Amino acid sequence: xxxxxxxxxxxxxxxxxxxxxxxxxxxxxxxxxxxxxxxxxxxxxxxxxxxxxxxxxxxxxxxxxxxxxxxxxxxxxxxxxxxxxxxxxxxxxxxxxxxxxxxxxxxxxxxxxxxxxxxxxxxxxxxxxxxxxxxxxxxxxxxxxxxxxxxxxxxxxxxxxxxxxxxxxxxxxxxxxxxxxxxxxxxxxxxxxxxxxxxxxxxxxxxxxxxxxxxxxxxxxxxxxxxxxxxxxxxxxxxxxxxxxxxxxxxxxxxxxxxxxxxxxxxxxxxxxxxxxxx
Amino acid sequence: xxxxxxxxxxxxxxxxxxxxxxxxxxxxxxxxxxxxxxxxxxxxxxxxxxxxxxxxxxxxxxxxxxxxxxxxxxxxxxxxxxxxxxxxxxxxxxxxxxxxxxxxxxxxxxxxxxxxxxxxxxxxxxxxxxxxxxxxxxxxxxxxxxxxxxxxxxxxxxxxxxxxxxxxxxxxxxxxxxxxxxxxxxxxxxxxxxxxxxxxxxxxxxxxxxxxxxxxxxxxxxxxxxxxxxxxxxxxxxxxxxxxxxxxxxxxxxxxxxxxxxxxxxxxxxxxxxxxxxxxxxxxxxxxxxxxxxxxxxxxxxxxxxxxxxxxxxxxxxxxxxxxxxxxxxxxxxxxxxxxxxxxxxxxxxxxxxxxxxxxxxxxxxxxxx
Numbered sequence: 001x002x003x004x005x006x007x008x009x010x011x012x013x014x015x016x017x018x019x020x021x022x023x024x025x026x027x028x029x030x031x032x033x034x035x036x037x038x039x040x041x042x043x044x045x046x047x048x049x050x051x052x053x054x055x056x057x058x059x060x061x062x063x064x065x066x067x068x069x070x071x072x073x074x075x076x077x078x079x080x081x082x083x084x085x086x087x088x089x090x091x092x093x094x095x096x097x098x099x100x101x102x103x104x105x106x107x108x109x110x111x112x113x114x115x116x117x118x119x120x121x122x123x124x125x126x127x128x129x130x131x132x133x134x135x136x137x138x139x140x141x142x143x144x145x146x147x148x149x150x151x152x153x154x155x156x157x158x159x160x161x162x163x164x165x166x167x168x169x170x171x172x173x174x175x176x177x178x179x180x181x182x183x184x185x186x187x188x189x190x191x192x193x194x195x196x197x198x199x200x201x202x203x204x205x206x207x208x209x210x211x212x213x214x215x216x217x218x219x220x221x222x223x224x225x226x227x228x229x230x231x232x233x234x235x236x237x238x239x240x241x242x243x244x245x246x247x248x249x250x251x252x253x254x255x256x257x258x259x260x261x262x263x264x265x266x267x268x269x270x271x272x273x274x275x276x277x278x279x
Numbered sequence: 280x281x282x283x284x285x286x287x288x289x290x291x292x293x294x295x296x297x298x299x300x301x302x303x304x305x306x307x308x309x310x311x312x313x314x315x316x317x318x319x320x321x322x323x324x325x326x327x328x329x330x331x332x333x334x335x336x337x338x339x340x341x342x343x344x345x346x347x348x349x350x351x352x353x354x355x356x357x358x359x360x361x362x363x364x365x366x367x368x369x370x371x372x373x374x375x376x377x378x379x380x381x382x383x384x385x386x387x388x389x390x391x392x393x394x395x396x397x398x399x400x401x402x403x404x405x406x407x408x409x410x411x412x413x414x415x416x417x418x419x420x421x422x423x424x425x426x427x428x429x430x431x432x433x434x435x436x437x438x439x440x441x442x443x444x445x446x447x448x449x450x451x452x453x454x455x456x457x458x459x460x461x462x463x464x465x466x467x468x469x470x471x472x473x474x475x476x477x478x479x480x481x482x483x484x485x486x487x488x489x490x491x492x493x494x495x496x497x498x499x500x501x502x503x504x505x506x507x508x509x510x511x512x513x514x515x516x517x518x519x520x521x522x523x524x525x526x527x528x529x530x531x532x533x534x535x536x537x538x539x540x541x542x543x544x545x546x547x548x549x550x551x552x553x554x555x556x557x558x559x560x561x562x563x564x565x566x567x568x569x570x571x572x573x574x575x576x577x578x579x580x581x582x583x584x585x586x587x588x589x590x591x592x593x594x595x596x597x598x599x600x601x602x603x604x605x606x607x608x609x610x611x612x613x614x615x616x617x618x619x620x621x622x623x624x625x626x627x628x629x630x631x632x633x634x635x636x637x638x639x640x641x642x643x644x645x646x647x648x649x
Contacts, residue, residue, distance in 0.1 A: 169360045177377050
């Protein structure tokens with residue numbers, strides 16, 4: 001009897017210790033990065049040991065903000081991330097609705113075709129994409145940074161699956177209620193898909209904000225850098241030794257919006273992951 | 280006036296014909312119930328009337344206007360769905376207002392109609408709630424309210440009670456019957472539950488495999504089923520069907536020799552000769568315990584005592600199962616053989632194809648006077 005009573009307790013303890021160890025593995029590098037970002041570069045050239053920012057300085061952050069271009073890069077990132085998110089949501093929800101509910105020729109083929117987009121790595125299309133945008137003379141514009149990111153197969157897939165799961169009767173009831181196709185979409189389907197739209201929105205925003213490769217290729221004018229490209233451009237040849245605190249501060253600074261989005265919307269992110277796994 | 284007429288209405292799904300040229304008249308203010316087993320096409324037929332399914336052949340008219348190509352919203356019909364189909368993100372009041380907003384009705388009129396429907400259905404306190412915060416019965420009331428506010432020419436109900444528990448189903452059934460009286464509206468109601476059909480309908484349409492088997496009042500279907508399908512479907516528990524051979528033709532009807540005894544049936548022997556195979560139909564409630572040697576010898580297998588009545592499940596000589604409904608005090612034990620008597624005027628006679636032979640005037644006397 002006694003053994004029985006103790007067992008779950010000891011099991012819980014083991015789980016707890018493991019969880020703490022795992023959490024520490026995840027959190028320690030983050031704390032270290034933050035700590036390094038708050039120490040003077042000169043001090044870091046001697047030693048990077050220690051998790052506490054002693055001596056303490058905000059100079060690295062002041063340097064970031066005082067570089068005249070940073071606000072501009074933040075603005076570019078915001079425009080690109082928000083623009084990408086809004087347009088993706090519009091495209092994915094409309095396409096998803098069509099795939100889920102409207103009969104048209106070659107629907108299945110087209111859907112498979114779109115899903116094939118998931119299998120194509122970004123690196124393989126970057127050169128043709130670059131050539132295409134060059135031909136159109138669109139490099140160094142926000143449109144060039146947004147447009148290639150809008151056709152997101154994952155988004156179309158997610159919205160299609162979500163709309164399919166909404167009972168058909170709701171739409172039929174709406175048809176009997178004199179609702180046009182557009183009214184059904186706007187007043188029934190869209191409000192019901194807010195969880196899916198939120199998930200997709202957050203996912204798209206984070207991807208667009210963190211995007212580095214395509215902005216690095218397309219935005220060659222420093223005025224058009226996004227914050228990821230911009231901050232990386234500030235690194236000199238010997239930055240790893242001479243400006244480690246500054247690099248760390250850049251990393252913290254660039255990930256702040258992402259962290260804020262995660263903190264606010266973590267509930268939806270978890271739900272979204274469950275959704276894409278067919279839960 | 281709102282009458283619905285179906286003329287040779289058919290529905291194909293690819294090569295499969297789901298509805299076979301159905302003809303049906305639904306008169307103004309009539310309560311018509313479409314009933315049949317799963318997959319018989321009753322819901323499809325209702326959805327064709329609603330405009331939710333295309334029509335492969337024939338014509339549907341509403342008040343003499345052909346509505347084959349009129350979109351669902353323009354037909355002036357309202358439908359109550361099996362799973363309610365309430366918009367989950369809207370309150371009850373918004374659910375009811377949605378259809379009226381879509382036709383551009385003034386807000387005051389919308390509010391007036393919602394208030395009126397809410398008082399009719401006693402759902403005033405639910406108006407600001409969302410479907411999630413309501414019970415099944417409450418949701419069904421809102422769904423009916425959503426139909427009422429539109430003031431439709433025809434109400435369509437697609438198995439509206441099948442998601443409710445037994446007690447609530449009885450209560451809602453009575454409420455729908457009252458609603459029909461109060462609204463004076465034409466209603467078409469689909470169910471697989473023959474009790475709902477019998478209790479609600481002015482006219483029942485029995486469907487099987489996309490064809491109409493019989494149309495009639497509940498009592499017509501009960502007393503004069505056209506075939507063994509209708510006979511088996513209407514009435515609960517279902518009618519016992521026993522195979523036998525014609526033993527004699529008498530002025531009162533036909534005597535049939537069954538594997539467990541001889542039965543006299545008051546049916547017209549049209550075309551029958553002695554020795555022909557026939558089917559005898561006897562409803563469980565028309566059977567009683569007779570004297571030894573009488574009627575059918577039934578071997579009792581299970582006895583269910585329900586208090587006011589006793590259900591006896593047994594078999595006869597050739598192994599055919601029979602159900603006998605006796606009164607609550609019947610002294611019957613499992614394993615014994617009991618003589619079951621049937622009045623000649625209570626029996627039904629069918630050909631081996633399942634077609635009913637007409638019952639004699641003596642058998643029908645007084646049955647439709649109620």
